[in-house]
Amino acid sequence: MNRDLFLAILSMDSYNRGYGEGISNLPVVLNSTKIGNAKIVRQSDVLPGSDGVASGFYAIAYDMTGVAGFAAGERVISFRGSDNIDKSEAFSNFILGGIFGSPTAEDITNGFGVAFGVPNGPQATLAIEFYRAVAGSSGHAQSLNLANITLTLHSLGSGLPGLVSAANDNLLPLAIRAAA
Amino acid sequence: MTRRGLIGLLAGAAVLTLGGCKKAGQPDPNIMRYKMTVEVETPDGPRTGVAVREVELKEGGGFWFGEGRSQIKVRGEAVVVDLPDGQTLFALLASGNGQVDYAGRDIRSLFKQLGGNRIQLWPNPPETNRPIIRDPLPMLVTFRDIDDPTSVEKAEPDDLAASLGNGYALKSITVTITDDSVTSGIEKRLGWLRNHSNMSFAGNRFPVSSELPDTLMAGAFTTELSK
Numbered sequence A: 001m002n003r004d005l006f007l008a009i010l011s012m013d014s015y016n017r018g019y020g021e022g023i024s025n026l027p028v029v030l031n032s033t034k035i036g037n038a039k040i041v042r043q044s045d046v047l048p049g050s051d052g053v054a055s056g057f058y059a060i061a062y063d064m065t066g067v068a069g070f071a072a073g074e075r076v077i078s079f080r081g082s083d084n085i086d087k088s089e090a091f092s093n094f095i096l097g098g099i100f101g102s103p104t105a106e107d108i109t110n111g112f113g114v115a116f117g118v119p120n121g122p123q124a125t126l127a128i129e130f131y132r133a134v135a136g137s138s139g140h141a142q143s144l145n146l147a148n149i150t151l152t153l154h155s156l157g158s159g160l161p162g163l164v165s166a167a168n169d170n171l172l173p174l175a176i177r178a179a180a
Numbered sequence B: 001m002t003r004r005g006l007i008g009l010l011a012g013a014a015v016l017t018l019g020g021c022k023k024a025g026q027p028d029p030n031i032m033r034y035k036m037t038v039e040v041e042t043p044d045g046p047r048t049g050v051a052v053r054e055v056e057l058k059e060g061g062g063f064w065f066g067e068g069r070s071q072i073k074v075r076g077e078a079v080v081v082d083l084p085d086g087q088t089l090f091a092l093l094a095s096g097n098g099q100v101d102y103a104g105r106d107i108r109s110l111f112k113q114l115g116g117n118r119i120q121l122w123p124n125p126p127e128t129n130r131p132i133i134r135d136p137l138p139m140l141v142t143f144r145d146i147d148d149p150t151s152v153e154k155a156e157p158d159d160l161a162a163s164l165g166n167g168y169a170l171k172s173i174t175v176t177i178t179d180d181s182v183t184s185g186i187e188k189r190l191g192w193l194r195n196h197s198n199m200s201f202a203g204n205r206f207p208v209s210s211e212l213p214d215t216l217m218a219g220a221f222t223t224e225l226s227k
Helices: A003-016 A051-055 A090-100 A106-116 A122-140 A155-167 B003-018 B102-114 B160-164
Strands: A038-043 A059-063 A075-079 A149-153 B031-042 B045-058 B071-075 B079-082 B088-095 B118-122 B138-143 B152-155 B169-177
Touching: A003 A059, A003 A075, A003 A149, A038 A122, A051 A122, A059 A122, A075 A122, A122 A149, B031 B079, B031 B088, B031 B102, B045 B088, B045 B102, B071 B102, B088 B102, B102 B118, B102 B169, B138 B160, B152 B160, B160 B169
Parallel strands: A075 A149
Antiparallel strands: A038 A059, A059 A075, B031 B045, B031 B169, B045 B071, B045 B079, B079 B088, B088 B138, B118 B169, B138 B152
């Protein structure tokens, strides 16, 4: 399978795992569940009350060893994009959320700030935290910019990897693939 | 912007915000509360635990946002069954097969599919389709040491005796629609729970394994810690 196609598939997979998933009952058994030969090795918060769920953030990491087009030990992190914009409050939160903040339109108030040059919102912070955890578990806790990690993304998920790569001095524009 | 334009903008925002408010006095059809009752047979007779949770459907989408899915939020906590000899059984907000949206999405779906105000989950688990709920039971856990979160162990519904000892058996689990207040306060029993809002019981910020202590955080026991 073409590398870019597989990355696009993984970028969609993040919408269907964890909490609030689009397809119910897809398992996430770390170091066991696979999609093709890509093995899930880490996921971000999934339980209520956690920072990730409260801010609408979700990311999942895969070990790509044995997958054609990927290096042994290479990790891919897929960031979920916008998926929890409350219809009844979307407009008012869009206008007012930036002024007063809102706990309900999670992706708008906790994630969209990346697009406007606000790098320290909850989702941005979690994206960096998750990247560092994955890099650390692959032996690069002290050399995050050398971790062999590809970031794949869709929608809101596209701003987060750009920020993560810049924050870790690991600008790899060719390794960031936006799903079509 | 002129003063008139600013006033018009703020008035428009207010109208759109207030337009989402529910009419006073009418129940919100997107909100339901249910009581989960767990009954356990013990050597000293049956023991019961109850917890009330609230489930809210938040409709997604919007005329220019195509990426908003409906979300189902749950408030509440695990059912606690106090047993003889100081043991405690917890029925978590997650399902036996680890579905984290069980207490909200799956229970709501059960009532939508099966109808009625009361559903028995054990000893006769309901059959479902559209969607199929593979495990309609909550995850049952105990602690070898209630003060040590890493000592958490899963208890099997059809063999509680293996976890708790001879004479123990799961008698029933039911869910019933209710207007009672949402249960809270489990953190008083589990004093370390607040330390695990963002850290697994095994001590990892993001789990690294599928061992039970690494898959559980405070959110499997309560949603109310931050309130």
